[in-house]
Amino acid sequence: xxxxxxxxxxxxxxxxxxxxxxxxxxxxxKKWLVSKPGSVLELCCGTGRLTIQLxxxxxxxxxxxxxxxxxxxxxxxxxxxxxxxxFVCGDMRSFSLKRKFSVIFIPFNSLxxxxxxxxxxxxxxxxxxxxxxxxxxxxxxxxxxxxxxxxREKAFKEAYRFNLDDGRxxxxxxxxxxxxxLQVNRxxxxxxxxxxxxxxxxxxxxxxxxxxxxxxxxxxxxxxxKFGSFDESSFTSKSQKQIFICKKLSNQ
Ligand SMILES: C[S@@+](CC[C@H](N)C(=O)[O-])C[C@H]1O[C@@H](n2cnc3c(N)ncnc32)[C@H](O)[C@@H]1O
Numbered sequence: 001x002x003x004x005x006x007x008x009x010x011x012x013x014x015x016x017x018x019x020x021x022x023x024x025x026x027x028x029x030k031k032w033l034v035s036k037p038g039s040v041l042e043l044c045c046g047t048g049r050l051t052i053q054l055x056x057x058x059x060x061x062x063x064x065x066x067x068x069x070x071x072x073x074x075x076x077x078x079x080x081x082x083x084x085x086x087f088v089c090g091d092m093r094s095f096s097l098k099r100k101f102s103v104i105f106i107p108f109n110s111l112x113x114x115x116x117x118x119x120x121x122x123x124x125x126x127x128x129x130x131x132x133x134x135x136x137x138x139x140x141x142x143x144x145x146x147x148x149x150x151x152r153e154k155a156f157k158e159a160y161r162f163n164l165d166d167g168r169x170x171x172x173x174x175x176x177x178x179x180x181x182l183q184v185n186r187x188x189x190x191x192x193x194x195x196x197x198x199x200x201x202x203x204x205x206x207x208x209x210x211x212x213x214x215x216x217x218x219x220x221x222x223x224x225x226k227f228g229s230f231d232e233s234s235f236t237s238k239s240q241k242q243i244f245i246c247k248k249l250s251n252q
Contacts (some may be wrong), residue, residue: 009200046108056081076242
């Protein structure tokens with residue numbers, strides 16, 4: 001089996017923005033960020049899909065991402081909108097900004113591209129180090145659906161269709177293969193762009209609900225709320241999402 005990771009093509013700014021042209025999570029983040037005045041840090045900010053809208057509502061926000069290709073798009077959009085947002089190229093496992101934030105968040109399943117316990121522990125320690133004593137840490141990830149993954153193991157299914165700025169049509173088909181030893185959903189995206197075709201991988205670590213509760217606890221976070229969707233409904237067996245609002249334990 002190939003090494004775990006995400007194909008670089010998936011993090012091309014234009015492709016990413018065309019595939020992720022939605023904002024169902026925006027009001028939720030806005031509400032929680034406004035509830036804690038101060039500076040906010042978004043880890044894995046990508047092309048600024050949330051960062052830019054949050055800044056437009058008056059939130060002082062810094063975005064950090066490992067992919068320069070995504071940050072390039074974020075900076076371009078920020079300039080077009082005449083905004084002033086700090087974007088930092090860095091790895092959430094090892095960054096050091098030498099200041100603290102009232103809220104740190106990792107949105108849109110981004111933690112699921114972290115595969116080892118060691119990396120998770122580095123990220124959680126780094127979040128604790130950059131969080132003010134009474135700050136909050138927000139995280140959203142999928143609630144792994146065995147039914148979905150079984151269904152998507154059968155054949156490639158169309159997941160996205162859009163046009164690039166140069167007019168070419170892009171069709172993305174998806175297929176899953178679940179690795180139960182690594183707890184990784186090995187997703188394959190087959191991109192058809194005009195006459196070209198390429199397959200890109202998107203390995204998604206699955207964090208099962210009780211597992212993530214325990215990981216947060218043993219990394220010195222207290223879960224204040226666990227929601228099952230962005231409308232803040234309770235987390236249940238049917239929930240598509242696991243959304244955590246946490247505080248760090250006071251002696252950390
Ligand atoms: C699913 S995208 C989310 C982008 C954006 N937050 C959004 O909601 O549209 C995941 C992002 O995580 C970034 N990423 C993955 N691993 C990272 C790491 N170790 N440190 C920082 N960013 C990382 C990727 O470059 C990518 O931009």
